[in-house]
Amino acid sequence: MTRFIHDQFAKDYLEELLQPYGEVKAPSRVAGEVREIDVSFSPQIEQITNLEVLGLLGRFAATPAIFEPYRNAASNDEICDCLLKLLEVKGALQREANRNTSNVQESEIPKLWILTPTASANLLSSFRAMPTNDWLPGVHFLADALRTAIVAIHQLPVIEETLWLRILGRGKVQSQAIDELQALSANHPFQKATLELVYNLRQNLRVNQNLEPDDQELIMRLEPLYQQDREQAKQEGIQEGIQQGERLVVENLLQTRFGSLDNELQGIIETILALPATEFTPLLIQLSREELITRFGKNS
Structure with missing residues (x-):
């Protein structure tokens, strides 16, 4: 049941x-x-x-x-x-x-x-x-x-x-609450965990063949939220992968050109990554160590 x-x-x-x-x-x-x-x-x-x-x-x-x-x-x-x-x-x-x-x-x-x-x-x-x-x-x-x-x-x-x-x-009461939950700030301490529990409930209900009307409505209500959440998670994963890849490129270029990543070079990486890859790549190749630190250092 x-x-x-x-x-x-x-x-x-x-x-x-x-x-x-x-x-x-x-x-x-x-x-x-x-x-x-x-x-x-x-x-x-x-x-x-x-x-x-x-x-x-x-x-x-x-x-x-x-x-x-x-x-x-x-x-x-x-x-x-x-x-x-x-x-x-x-x-x-x-x-x-x-x-x-x-x-x-x-x-x-x-x-x-x-x-x-x-x-x-x-x-x-x-x-x-x-x-x-x-x-x-x-x-x-x-x-x-x-x-x-x-x-x-x-x-x-x-x-x-x-x-x-x-x-x-149940019914409209629960549906309204789910709308409010989804509208909470993403940094709310319980928003993400609660949504995951609600999505798990959706999955468990979907495998049941004898659903009450309230449960059928709940599944239909959650379907677009679930798909939206998964698409957002996918996009965030892609973006995170891109950012990690760009960081690796910057670190490798600096290490290849200057032999190691000391504290000064590590300190400019975040500032460099604020630029698009098409902009920072030629700068990393063309500028000297001193020029890079002057341009991207904290006091620049």
Whole structure:
């Protein structure tokens, strides 16, 4: 089923985003009847301020967290199963504290973030899940003692702060988020890695014969982006090869003419390479060492 493909994507995606900031376990087992937590995260104290780059997801990750992402709308039973995982983790922490004759600190107990593409009013009401004024719309908290929130991704506002969660949505929500992801600056710390994960998701879905309409639309949406990205990578590779070839020509000409590449000659190579090859080649052949250094040296 394609759900498992999306589940693996969500785990890989969250791990990719969170691993620079703490310890990620995806999945991790809990005691009792065998259950697996999709993503368990413990932040590194010195990295907490850097989590701002992940917006709302970073705010979730500022304290120990359990992330349970769903491709389809989470059901009552699935949310109850998530709560059981959290309670078992809390029980394990308490047993460890008892062995050490210590107390469990509130800050050690993870918060549970259930990430669901949609959530009906009836489902939210059945868990008394409520929004709060100090969090964005779409984040619905259960009773304080349960340390749990249901994140209805389709209700999140379309702002940069929610981008990294909307990537895990469905249909138009996910498509809009992918557009925003592609439009980010190429030097954004997570843009390239996230696009690669999305392209891998596309590849995994393409081999499946029984795709849901949402998945078919996702593949069609990603196809031109994928081709554009690969063409750009190809062109960058060609350009890099040309630049490496030109550098080799310059180094070989200098070494052939003057016997070795000392610090002075090495220091003018970058300036020489700023010229087209048709211009720098005759200069390298005609000018003396002193003339080259005078013309292309840092103080020229």
